Amino acid sequence: MVVMLKDLLSRINPRQAQDSEPTYRIALDIGTEYVKAVFLEQAGGVASIIGVGRSQQDYADMDSGAIANIAGVVRCCRQALTQGSVIAGVKPTEVVVGIAGQFVTGVTRTVFRQRKRPDKGLTRRELSRLVAGVQLEAQQYATEEMAEKMGFKKMDLELVNSAVVDISIDGYQVSNPIDFRGRNVEMTVFMVFAPLVHVSAVKTVVERLDLDLVGLVAEPYAVAASTFTDESYEFGSLVIDIGGGSTDLALIHRGGIVKTKMFGIGGRAFTKGIAAYCRTTLREAEQLKLDYAAGIEVGDEVKEIITADLKIWQDALILALKELYQGQPLPPRVVLCGGGSGLPGILETIAHPKLVESELFAVIPEVRLLQPEDVFGVADPKDFLSAVQDVTPKSIAFQASQAEPKTSTIFGGVRYG
Template sequence: MVLEKFRKARKKAPADDYIVALDIGTEFVKALIAKVGDEDLEIVGVGRSRQEVSDMHSGAIADIAGVVRNCEEALADAEEQAGLQAKRVVIGIAGELVKGVTDTIRYRRPQPDRPLDSSEMEFIIEKVQERAQIKAQRQIALESGNDEVEVKLVNSALVSIHIDGYKVSNPIGFQGRDVAVQIYTAFAPMVHIGALERVADELSLELLAVAAEPFAVSRSVLGNDASSNFTAILADVGGGTTDIAVVNDGGVEGTKMFGIGGRSFTQTIASDMELSYKDAEKLKINIGHDQIKPSVAKEVNEAIGKTLEVWIAGVELALSEFDSIDHLPNRMLLCGGGSSLEKLVTALEGSEWRKELPFTKQPTVHLISPSEVIGVTDTTNDVTDHTFITAMGLLRVGYDTILGSGEGDSIKEKLNRLLRI
């Protein structure tokens, strides 16, 4: 009955200049309500609700009804704090079957003396997306064992344009024969996207955009600067998955995901020490506390160490797949609840795991702070740490989607607008 009232209330009083970000994580649902300004977003409502173990599997929704209940709880808290209800929502998508790659297509122009125009660029971009979709479909079919799997484009962003080997920020008006366009594209199986659409529908919200979560994290730190030279490895360590994005000179080189997150550490502790999941989680969170007996702490640390080895191997494998990059960035920025585990940061600061990877020097590792998210301010004082970064990134994707129609934009922004779904 309460839920019915909640849904009816949202239908009555939507606020047009506000958006909701829903970060549906394996461990928690986080809801942020933000007011959309001319140049920034202002968070006015925050909500958070814990998921049941059976609600999610490897970052993807396993129980729609359970997830809807948790979303409603998180949304109710955010709306009460904001004193209003937003009608448009951006939802993140994660899981091992979400594929984000950067593809380069080389297009040989039949009339090299004719200046490039926007319709020709649209044609080139269409070809890149077609090729990327075929690749993603094959890869997801192979990994899922289902040849008939349907995939859908969730995000695209322009990385770079070269004409006859010369990098340009605005290709319009240039002459030349060979145009090389690099575009990041993320695809997901329709079954995952369908589940998110159903969640939005059940919540009586208009689905503004679905975003691959590592892409959302990259948007959180890139902001509006089309000429940004931001370079880093971003790792979102959630409950069920770890999502990695490599950003080079402001362009997303690609995203990788693998199914090991904070829950894997808890499950190993529970299994090795014959504890319930809840008790194991408490021990993991409080591992540095004085009240834990040394003998118990030793067992917990041994269990964490086992999973940590597997997790580090996953990071190494994911980064090794960025084979088009000469050198990996020397900065690693972490977010997500799983990255709260100190041993995880310490392990990344070690040197053994990266020996076979193209780092030029030992990377620095630190947690992303909400204050580092560009163009998003928090008026609630409740967005306090790295666990909210993905949700803040989803707000940025929503902002991009809504405000992507300015007249004074650079060609890169105009082309990115053309790419957005």
């Protein structure tokens, strides 16, 4: 049996999708290499993909998963949206955008609160106040930690999305706390923060596209929320999403996401390595990399370059995993997705004795490559998203189908408007 990531707030007020008239929404994946616009139709409680538009980014438009040229990204997004709208036959205005990049960070915080009126049932408003307090505390902590890492005295972070993953009242665990009475509330909240400059760039892009931003969702959160089973949450898992500009990690344990980490080495790093050593253009180097991934003979030089860069990527992965490490061995179940996951040798680089020697894992991890059909909760009857690199946009589409309208109070614990 599969379950969505335990965002308890979404259980309290799920999106009303039983309307007789279908509604439409866009899930936008602004990747380093491609923009993917997924068009959704919600009818009778079922979300279906009715069109997809794709457009390739210019190399200067993105850097390590973050927007580097707003005008260029707007132009690319507009091309993808136009293509998708022609296929879908509709032009929705609501959009949910995936966000990634090496400075996007996720943390989990567990807090204890005593209620002043334990004889009264817990209300949604009271729960929202509790969550808001946790978010404020976590934001202050994350801001100080990020500023210290980057060498700044002050820095501004924004909350991207959050989810209540566990809650108990007087030691009694509940899945929906509304109307329960009691004094002592223990709550675990997962939150994702990103630098203000990163989030504001995404919002500016959406504004220039004349779209209505329903919400942002961290991409590793989206993948975990849309693909993981009960067993994955119970025994722990690790998500590795290798995009064009960054690699995103999410540690899953005890029923929810514990922490996320991203580092700025993705598929584009391998392309640059080929271009530098073969003295060719980035476009030609990208094609050589794709040919190698497809099993086409490219010569020993390209193989040696990619093998060397895989070792560098492995070292960066180990450093990132050390930040996820919490004193206990990391779960040996690893799921892999993203365009870079199809590179020959990447699975062996993860399932390698070096990761055990680093004392991060007790055993060599078992790696499974995610496919779009592993994403549940959203139908794709025409197989618009069928390649391994389509797992992330399809996962964002699932989150878009679950998101509350902007006029609602909560989307994943984040207030808008």
